[in-house]
Amino acid sequence: MAEQRIHFIGGGQMAEAIIRAIIANQTASARSITVADINEERIRLLNEKYGILTDIRQEVALSEADLIIIAVRPQDNLTEVGQLVHEYAGKNSAVISIVAGVTIEQLASYIGGDRAIIRVIPNTLTDTGLGYSGVALNAHATKEQVDVFLNGFGKVQYLDESLIDTFTGYGVAGPNYVYYFIESLADAGVLAGLPREQAWQVALENVEGAVAMLRQTKLHPRQLLDINNSPGGVGIHGLYELNNSDFAAGLQRSVLAAVKRTAELGKDRP
Ligand SMILES: NC(=O)C1=CN([C@@H]2O[C@H](COP(=O)(O)OP(=O)(O)OC[C@H]3O[C@@H](n4cnc5c(N)ncnc54)[C@H](OP(=O)(O)O)[C@@H]3O)[C@@H](O)[C@H]2O)C=CC1
Ligand SMILES: O=C(O)[C@@H]1CCC=N1
Known part of the structure; x- marks a missing residue:
């Protein structure tokens, strides 16, 4: 399989933990990863520490990405983020949200429901290869699209979405x-x-x-x-x-x- 291009929207603590793990275990190379963050300092730091690509406009990164990771906080402007994804992301890309508590239905209302949407609550033991992420897929998404990426920062449990909040409070916390x-x-x-x-x-x-x-x-x-x-x-x-x-x-x-x-x-x- 060709290397997947991965674009993160939000380059905070959790995005960095995932990036560090997937580069360290060679799930992805730094040149296949782009990050957009409203905080320029975060992008500069991620570039310096991991060598990820930074000289690319978000619109272009979104249109070229196979996987788009929404990694902002629940309190951030998801409507604006969703609009960007809706406008620029390629039709065959998969959108992975790691935002705690936000449902696939809510995500679909921001980015459109006719595309692959994956709700992930990522495990936080990323540097160890241990720990389970909880994952729910919508009807357009397949495990094959996301399995390699998700296993790059721990283990994976696919769940019915009704169990993701429980998995978050019990498993990921x-x-x-x-x-x-x-x-x-x-x-x-x-x-x-x-x-x-x-x-x-x-x-x-x-x-x-x-x-x-x-x-x-x-x-x-x-x-x-x-x-x-x-x-x-x-x-x-x-x-x-x-x-x-x-x-x-x-x-x-x-x-x-x-x-x-x-x-x-x-x-x-x-
Ligand atoms: N940390 C954890 O252990 C876990 C976190 N999560 C989830 O991961 C997500 C991120 O959490 P975490 O990494 O801890 O949070 P952080 O605050 O560290 O990271 C969020 C980043 O997104 C930036 N941001 C905010 N709005 C936008 C926007 N519109 N476009 C681009 N970037 C934006 C923020 O910038 P600024 O600070 O300037 O606003 C910040 O750098 C959350 O939704 C959380 O629920 C899930 C599991 C575990
Ligand atoms: O505290 C949080 O919001 C995140 C989600 C689960 C663990 N950490």
Whole structure:
């Protein structure tokens, strides 16, 4: 397959994370990528850091692109962005929106519904090759159009669009919960008297090891908890306190709040 030309509208944090990953793993070359951003500084920075093309007008980049990535915020002027795409994008190009909370129906109202539109909530672990992006296609889009690009910054789960908001708050915001857990765990080690660096290394190793155990043994966490806790011992005393806290429900409420906010982002647009 010939290399796809990829044009980003919005060159912020998420666009940069995707660009860095797809160039690093040779999914795309820098010369096949263009970016438009209302902030000139961002374009200059992306050119300097990654060598992407910058001496091209947006109208031309849109007309030549195979994939057009809408990477502005939900609060930005999507009507204006959609109008540009509608006017200049080639008929066979696929338009990928990574804008949280904005539906395919809303996107179609901005750019026209008679073209391939793909709603993606991109995973944020892009530099690792791990992490799932959630993807919903409209009737004009095919997996073949986007599969190579999407796998260039992690793994992909194709979903019914009705699940994308849930996937956003649970899956894509997911590393937040894990980062926060690791930070809290390392703090617990320090609170109990370990030096910070040792507490930190142990927390990371335990998280990585626990995931490896779950994958290797295919056991349920509860079964591994049983093995880890001797009668009247250390582990079960620690777990008793956790059971007395709001730990599980707090985490679950946090995910539900993130899912709720995703839906609000789509509705509260200017
Ligand atoms: N960051 C994340 O972890 C994730 C983000 N997303 C989604 O990705 C999208 C981008 O998020 P993020 O990268 O964090 O945001 P950023 O604010 O970092 O990037 C958005 C960029 O788009 C520019 N911009 C605004 N309006 C226009 C326009 N009309 N034309 C061209 N450029 C424009 C902004 O410029 P200026 O700042 O000057 O306004 C800014 O540089 C959002 O919709 C978000 O929901 C999805 C998953 C995860
Ligand atoms: O916070 C945000 O809006 C984005 C979407 C999911 C994770 N980060």
